[in-house]
Amino acid sequence: EAGVTQSPTHLIKTRGQQATLRCSPISGHTSVYWYQQALGLGLQFLLWYDEGEERNRGNFPPRFSGRQFPNYSSELNVNALELEDSALYLCASSPPLGNTGELFFGEGSRLTVL
Amino acid sequence: DQQVKQNSPSLSVQEGRISILNCDYTNSMFDYFLWYKKYPAEGPTFLISISSIKDKNEDGRFTVFLNKSAKHLSLHIVPSQPGDSAVYFCAASPNYGGSQGNLIFGKGTKLSVKP
Numbered sequence: 001e002a003g004v005t006q007s008p009t010h011l012i013k014t015r016g017q018q019a020t021l022r023c024s025p026i027s028g029h030t031s032v033y034w035y036q037q038a039l040g041l042g043l044q045f046l047l048w049y050d051e052g053e054e055r056n057r058g059n060f061p062p063r064f065s066g067r068q069f070p071n072y073s074s075e076l077n078v079n080a081l082e083l084e085d086s087a088l089y090l091c092a093s094s095p096p097l098g099n100t101g102e103l104f105f106g107e108g109s110r111l112t113v114l
Numbered sequence: 115d116q117q118v119k120q121n122s123p124s125l126s127v128q129e130g131r132i133s134i135l136n137c138d139y140t141n142s143m144f145d146y147f148l149w150y151k152k153y154p155a156e157g158p159t160f161l162i163s164i165s166s167i168k169d170k171n172e173d174g175r176f177t178v179f180l181n182k183s184a185k186h187l188s189l190h191i192v193p194s195q196p197g198d199s200a201v202y203f204c205a206a207s208p209n210y211g212g213s214q215g216n217l218i219f220g221k222g223t224k225l226s227v228k229p
Contacts, residue, residue: 004157033216033217035219041221042120042203042219042220042221042222043158043203043205043217043219044219045216045217045218045219048216055216056216058216090157090158092157101146101148101163101207101217102148102160102163103160103217104160105150105157105158105159106157107155107156107157108157
């Protein structure tokens with residue numbers, strides 16, 4: 001069974017541009033979560049989608065946005081990129097609500113903003 | 115405002131000895147706790163978890179202890195092996211009407227197990 005897959009693996013952008021990151025959850029999982037791991041920091045919660053709806057949002061500015069598609073895959077968009085947006089962006093998925101809390105992570109997308 | 119704190123950024127242990135990783139939390143609404151392990155260039159992988167109704171959970175060489183009154187949990191690895199060298203994240207999950215939601219992570223502790 002395929003795990004959580006993310007694309008692209010690496011992405012280089014310049015300040016002010018937009019970045020789009022994609023995630024495919026494990027088959028049967030309906031929830032998708034996005035986390036940011038900046039250098040020297042832990043995993044910061046960004047967004048949580050379930051059944052196409054945004055369930056919760058972390059303490060990030062509105063230029064971080066996303067969506068979940070009918071096939072449960074998800075997209076994270078970061079507009080007006082800033083240097084400090086350089087980080088590893090991790091996507092995770094989990095089974096439908098009622099699960100024990102375990103998240104299954106992908107390997108991440110490394111975003112570098114120059 | 116950090117709700118989950120791992121105050122030790124790093125820990126070095128000799129192979130065969132016990133590794134103890136600590137984690138403190140501030141939110142009493144957390145009712146499920148997890149430990150994840152992360153190798154460089156890989157996503158975090160689930161290691162072990164504990165519900166707030168328990169004070170201990172064991173899985174092979176890994177044991178997690180929960181002290182609710184102190185809002186403290188710890189991960190014990192016995193015996194430690196060089197392959198255990200990784201960054202360990204403590205995470206907590208709030209209860210959303212009986213279902214778990216997004217995890218709140220600590221900053222991680224880098225464990226180095228020396229042969």
